[in-house]
Amino acid sequence: MMKITSIRQDAARCFAERGFPTTRDEEWRFTNVSSLAKTQFSAAPAGLNVWEGEQLDLSLFPHEGGPRLIFINGLYSPELSTGKLPRGIFAAPLSEANGAVEKHLARYASCQDRAFVALNTANFEDGACIEIPNGVVVDEPIHLVFFATGCEVPVISHPRSLIVVGAGSQATVVESYIGHGAKYFTNAVTEIVAGDRSVVDHYKLQEEDARSSHVATLHADVGRDANFSTHSISLGGGGLVRNDINAVLAQGAEATLNGLYLASGSQHIDNHTVIDHAKPHGTSHELYKGILGGAATGVFNGKIIVHKDAQKTDAKQTNRNLVLSENATIHTKPELQIHANDVRCTHGATIGQLDQEAIFYLQSRGIAKEQAGDLLMHAFARDIIDRVKVVSLRARLEQILLERLHALRN
Numbered sequence: 001m002m003k004i005t006s007i008r009q010d011a012a013r014c015f016a017e018r019g020f021p022t023t024r025d026e027e028w029r030f031t032n033v034s035s036l037a038k039t040q041f042s043a044a045p046a047g048l049n050v051w052e053g054e055q056l057d058l059s060l061f062p063h064e065g066g067p068r069l070i071f072i073n074g075l076y077s078p079e080l081s082t083g084k085l086p087r088g089i090f091a092a093p094l095s096e097a098n099g100a101v102e103k104h105l106a107r108y109a110s111c112q113d114r115a116f117v118a119l120n121t122a123n124f125e126d127g128a129c130i131e132i133p134n135g136v137v138v139d140e141p142i143h144l145v146f147f148a149t150g151c152e153v154p155v156i157s158h159p160r161s162l163i164v165v166g167a168g169s170q171a172t173v174v175e176s177y178i179g180h181g182a183k184y185f186t187n188a189v190t191e192i193v194a195g196d197r198s199v200v201d202h203y204k205l206q207e208e209d210a211r212s213s214h215v216a217t218l219h220a221d222v223g224r225d226a227n228f229s230t231h232s233i234s235l236g237g238g239g240l241v242r243n244d245i246n247a248v249l250a251q252g253a254e255a256t257l258n259g260l261y262l263a264s265g266s267q268h269i270d271n272h273t274v275i276d277h278a279k280p281h282g283t284s285h286e287l288y289k290g291i292l293g294g295a296a297t298g299v300f301n302g303k304i305i306v307h308k309d310a311q312k313t314d315a316k317q318t319n320r321n322l323v324l325s326e327n328a329t330i331h332t333k334p335e336l337q338i339h340a341n342d343v344r345c346t347h348g349a350t351i352g353q354l355d356q357e358a359i360f361y362l363q364s365r366g367i368a369k370e371q372a373g374d375l376l377m378h379a380f381a382r383d384i385i386d387r388v389k390v391v392s393l394r395a396r397l398e399q400i401l402l403e404r405l406h407a408l409r410n
Contacts, residue, residue, distance in 0.1 A: 004105065011111045011121035018115050030299045030331045031242055031270045036213060041156035041185055044073035044148065066140025067091050072147050074157035075126050083140075090131040091142055094124075094160060101129060105162055108191045109219040114244070116215045120158045120189040127160030130173065134166035134195065141172040141390050146188065148208065150181030159188040163202075167195035167223070172202075174393055177216070179208035179237070188216040196223040196250075202230040203393060207400065208237035210267065217244040222253040224279075229256035231388060234269055235400045236262045236408075241269040251279035259288035260384040262401075263296035263328075264408045270299035275317075277310040286317040289384055291377055292328040293408035303335040304345060311340050317347040322354065322380055324408055374405045 020037040021028040067083030069076065069091060076093035085091050094101060111118035128144045146159040165171050177186060186208065194200045200220075208214055214237075222228045232243055247255045255275055263269045275284045290298045300319045321330045334347035354376050362372035381401055388394040 004101070007106045008122050011106070011118045014111045015115060015118035015122055018118065021115050027272065027301070030297070031240075031268065033215075033240070033242075035240075036185060039154050039185075041154050044155040044157040044184065066138075066142055068143040068145060069093070069128050070145045070147065071126065071128070071159060073149060073155070074124065074146070074159045085142075086136070086138070088133050089136060089138060090129065092129060094127040094129045094162065096129075101162065104164055104191065104193055106191075108193070108221050109189050109217050114217060116187055117189055117217050120160060120187050120217075124158040124160040124189070127162070129161075130163045130171075132165045132169045132171050135168045136166065137169065138171040141174050141393075143174045143176065145176045145178070146186070148177070148179040148184050148186045148212065150179070150184040150209065150212070154183045154185065156185040156187060159186065161188075161190040163190070163200075164193045165195055165198045165200050168197045169195065170199040172390060173200070174390060175202070175204045177204070177206045177208060177214065179212050181209060183211050184209070185213045186215070188214075190216070190218045192218070192220040192228070194220060194222045194226040194228045197225045198223060199227045200229070201389060202228070203388065203390065204230065204232045204243075205393070205397070206232075206234045206237055206241065206243075210237065210239055210265065212238050213240040214238040215242045218246065220247040220255070222247055222249045222255055224250045225252040226250070227254045229258070231384070232257075232259040232271065233384070233397060234259075234261040235397070236264060236267065236404045238269070239267055241267070242272070243270070244272045246274045246276070247284075248276040248278055249282040249284065252281045253279075254283040256284070257286040257288075258384055258387055260381055261288075261290045261298060262381075262404055262408060263290070263298055264293040266295050268297045268299075271301070272299075273302045275304045275315065277304070277306045277313045277315065279307075280309060280311045280313070282310060282313050282315075284315045284317075287384070288319045289380065290319075290321045290330065291324065291381065291408055292321065292330055293324040295325070295327040297328070298330040300330070300332045300349070301335070302333075302347070303337065304347065306336075306338045306340050306343055306345065308339040311342040313340060313343040313345065315343070315345045319349040320380075321349075321351045322377065323351060324354070377405050377408065378402070
């Protein structure tokens with residue numbers, strides 16, 4: 001516990017020195033968080049009493065029989081959590097964890113250059129810890145649900161997750177962030193350690209109240225010959241959303257980063273990714289897609305770093321965007337920083353509108369113009385959703401997508 005106390009103190013000191021980022025910082029040039037800096041947030045209330053009798057609809061959270069840990073405003077809810085794990089596998093709140101926390105917590109997501117990580121590290125009250133020993137295959141997905149609630153005054157919660165997968169093990173982890181009520185701010189941090197030769201499949205679904213703000217940092221340390229994938233899905237929830245995803249690859253490691261973001265009205269969503277090829281023979285694939293309507297703003301900044309010794313790196317990055325109105329804006333910046341000479345790296349970005357020829361073709365087959373546009377948007381987004389391997393999650397995403405498409409065009 002002394003170590004955690006020291007980590008908290010260092011993080012608080014770091015945040016006090018740096019403060020909130022501003023648009024003068026290159027990494028935050030298009031995302032203004034001054035409204036968060038000026039707001040006096042209180043700690044989010046504990047429990048379900050703030051809903052005045054409303055019940056949490058568990059059908060919102062896809063479930064395939066594996067363990068489901070539910071956190072309300074960052075605090076573990078044992079009454080709502082369900083499921084059991086095979087013997088030897090640990091999945092519980094951080095408050096009940098031991099070895100993994102002492103060894104791994106706050107070692108990967110840096111407080112030094114990330115203000116919101118420092119703020120989380122200094123203030124988180126609880127979180128999720130998953131520890132899987134070497135050589136274990138976990139058949140069912142482990143689902144972490146973080147539900148945020150607002151109240152009369154602005155509130156903040158700091159969800160924290162630590163996922164440690166041992167050498168040669170395989171696991172699937174789903175993180176869901178869902179909210180309800182008035183103005184609130186979710187500031188989340190997830191650290192993933194993928195051991196040598198492990199296979200880790202990670203999903204994040206962010207679907208919160210349009211009056212809320214959501215800032216999240218995920219850092220994955222991917223071991224030798226390991227395979228790590230993460231899918232970040234933001235389907236129109238949250239007025240201000242920022243996702244930072246960072247993966248550091250050891251020798252022979254493979255990483256896949258996929259993302260889908262929908263925004264309408266005055267929503268702002270920012271995705272920043274960094275794939276760090278630290279050692280040779282690494283492979284990475286990245287595909288992010290966005291659909292923006294109304295006066296929404298999107299940001300994509302994807303960076304691939306290939307170090308001098310990371311020869312034989314193979315990396316591909318793509319960002320594609322559909323802009324549905326004249327008032328919607330997208331800022332996209334794919335980046336390559338290559339310090340090795342024997343590599344194969346590509347990147348690209350596209351910004352476009354719905355294909356009018358394709359719409360005309362569908363209309364000629366008796367499909368109404370609006371429905372034709374919805375079909376094209378659906379096909380564009382399905383490219384990401386079809387890559388989701390968890391059946392119940394894929395079905396839930398398909399349902400949300402169909403509900404949101406019409407709103408994007410208005």
